[in-house]
Amino acid sequence: MRPVIRQLDDSAINRIAAGEVVERPASAVKELLENAIDAGARRVTVEVADGGKTLIRVTDDGCGMAPDELSLALSRHATSKIDGSDLLNIHSFGFRGEALPSLGAVGRLTIQSRAPGGEAAELSVAGGQAGAVKPCALNAGTVVTLRDLFHATPARLKFLRSDRAEMMAISEVVKRLAMAEPSVGFTLRDVSEGRDRVSFRADPATGDLFDALRARMAQVMGAEFTDNALGVDAEREGIRLTGLAALPTYSRGSSTAQHLFVNGRPVRDKLLMGALRGAYADYLSRERHPAVALFVDCDPHKVDVNVHPAKSEVRFREPGIVRGLIVSALRHALAEAGHRASTTVAGATLGAMRPEAPAGAMRSEAPLGAPPEAPSQPRVYQMERPSAGARQAAYRAQAPAPGFAEMAGAYSARVVEDMPEAPEHGGRPRPLPLGAARGQVHENYIVAQTADGMVIVDQHAAHERLVYEKLKRQMAENGVAAQALLIPEIVELSADDVSRLMEISDDLSRMGLTIEPFGGGALAVRETPAILGEVNAKALLHDVLDELSDFGSSQLVQERIEAILSRVACHGSVRSGRRMRAEEMNALLREMEATPHSGQCNHGRPTYVELKLADIERLFGRT
Known part of the structure; x- marks a missing residue:
């Protein structure tokens, strides 16, 4: 029989489109967070239950929406980000107008919003069927609540991972967007089973570009990264590269600590990853990976972000210039670091040198099943430093007895008696x-x-x-x-x-x-x-x-x-x-x-x- 061409209904179209935009709960969080940032929010709170499968709630203090705009916001390809005249001149995270209708097609979605000077309104949609707009109580901004994700497509639930794994993916999405927007405060809460635990919090960072960036990176990637990272700031033919790149001795066994952004958008682009690998190729073995947070900024017309529905891939008009800029800027920064090594090397050395408890200190007297006692702390000596003369007298008194030098041949060590003087540099010792x-x-x-x-x-x-x-x-x-x-x-x-x-x-x-x-x-x-x-x-x-x-x-x-x-x-x-x-x-x-x-x-x-x-x-x- 000849197959018949038929027009799919809107519900089926939305569910198909949702499969491209919303792959897992982390994808839904990403879309809602990007909408909040595009709305000018200064603080955003994300609440998640059961790894996002039963509840995702995003609250922001952005510009909000008027009651008559709520229904339009749930229509496909309806957006306030672009007017459609220039698809390359994009300055926002979102621009497709697909996120909200896709979420409403595969879950139970409720939007509460209030624009400045207007009234708060609420609209709910389940399985692609929208209800009526009604008043609600809200001070300002927007609250988007998504419950029972994929209830309309139950087969999709079978492909989700455990609650813990999905929560980790959501946390990674929030952290990457937090790195992209240091001036915005982010809070991630886990409200599963009635608890309320803050999984991640990053307050708005202030100061100039690098001060704000270092403060936010310390909140997201840890103070060890910022202590061992080099500032990168270079420009070539209208393309600018800024950010932080860690020393080679502060490397990782995987590429999870590599964060790349194009015009503020987190991306996973093979061109940028290849350039990063090439920049560090001379300093790291193939099984080690550098830790970086790099931002590429250029005219929107020089890069196409409309390559993939998830907007995680980009295509540059002049990829050779971008690659060359990354390689040269990173190598220049690493060269300026000179002989510097990461502080974690000393920390690892100190950890390896911690004294162990003496063998005779076993607590055999403890009753069976009792909790182990805390290890005894080393005695703290409160003593002042002796004067130079007192130290010299002490050294003479502690000189080894005759015959000690005869044992030197049995040990693999030598002592240099005289310390060389530092060469002069500008009239002062260098x-x-x-x-x-x-x-x-x-x-x-x-x-x-x-x-x-x-x-x-x-x-x-x-x-x-x-x-x-x-x-x-x-x-x-x-x-x-x-x-x-x-x-x-x-x-x-x-x-x-x-x-x-x-x-x-x-x-x-x-x-x-x-x-x-x-x-x-x-x-x-x-x-x-x-x-x-x-x-x-x-x-x-x-x-x-x-x-x-x-x-x-x-x-x-x-x-x-x-x-x-x-x-x-x-x-x-x-x-x-x-x-x-x-x-x-x-x-x-x-x-x-x-x-x-x-x-x-x-x-x-x-x-x-x-x-x-x-x-x-x-x-x-x-x-």
Whole structure:
């Protein structure tokens, strides 16, 4: 039988459209929060029960709506955000006019709103069927209540995860929008089973751009992130990049701490993720991910946000400029950080050095089933610091007895007797951030004394980074040497793949990989980077194509060259187990201070640990 074309009713159309806009409770929260922010709200409260399955209520103090606008707000493609004349000139979160009718089609929706100087009104809709507008009690703003989500499409409920998982997804949505709008206050409450627990709260942040951003990031991502993040502010051809990027030693095992925004809109864009990966590629191994909060701002006509119903993807008119801006700005910020490492390194070191309870302190006398006793706290000594003369007298009295020096050969440690003087800088001693070497432990770790603490340096990891940076500078100055193939290697590819590779052929040529079209779906590889030695050109090109598909760009050739340089640096650096003279150790410290990125090795691990004197005293209970 020939199928008959028929017009679907409005209820079915709304349920189909809701499947694109509202995938889970977090999607509903996102749409309602964006409406509240677009309405000019300064404070927004989100109440959720059972992971959003039974209740989602969003209350804001925005401009509100007049009674005669409520019915229109529930009509499809009705919006106050745009007039339809220019679909690229978008300055708001929402613009499609699909959220409210979609929510009303799959749940029980109630809207209460009051515009300034007007009367409060209420409208309810269930399963796509709207009731009558009636008066209600409300001071100002809008309250949107969504109950029994997906009750009209019960099959969709089977695809939802547990209440806890859905609540975590909602919390992530609220936090991402809170990062996008530091001047707006957000509160998330869990009201499941009659309780009222605040899951997240962020008060409005004040101050200039970076002060407000740092304050909000501290509320959302924690103070550790802001303490170890670098400010980024760069502009190129009308596109501006601002935000915070963490030091490489403050990295994560997944990409959950990467937050990217375009014109204030949270996005998950593969072009931006690829640029971020490329910027940190030289400082982190592939299994580690940087933590960032970056904001790309540009003319709305240079970016298309009308790509996906969820508006989580964007398309730039000039993607190369955006990618280049992100890579160059982040690398410049990381270079300015110099030898700095994250403060979490010292915190982890102190945690590993906490004294354990003595073995004889087991509480065997405690009755069975009794709660464990709190560990005894170290005694706090309240003592004043002795004078310099008193310390010298004490040191002489505590000098080791004759014969102690004979045992030195049995231990892998040496002590540098004299501290070198800091070189003059403008008539005054130049500060030494990494201090002066005082000894070497196990022929691998340099112990240095700073003005207010001590530094422990991994001599091999530190020197490896220094040699690596030197090799990179030489390569940048002299270029990548290319090895011409006696017989060009012909690689068969699809026409689309050939086109994609030829678009980046100039970039590949600068890395020593020269390719040319060979007719049809084939490429001729004429030169390969000499430092890579014998290369499987076909496998290399396929790997480059995979990166282009995943991230929109490819740094594979450059990464392989840098991996070779890294291995060369590893073999050419100071080896573990080598005894170093005092002048060698101090020369290494001075070179670390003068070399960018020396705070982490080629794999993203820290090259040194710094402990402040207060931290050391706390270890011994001298607080």
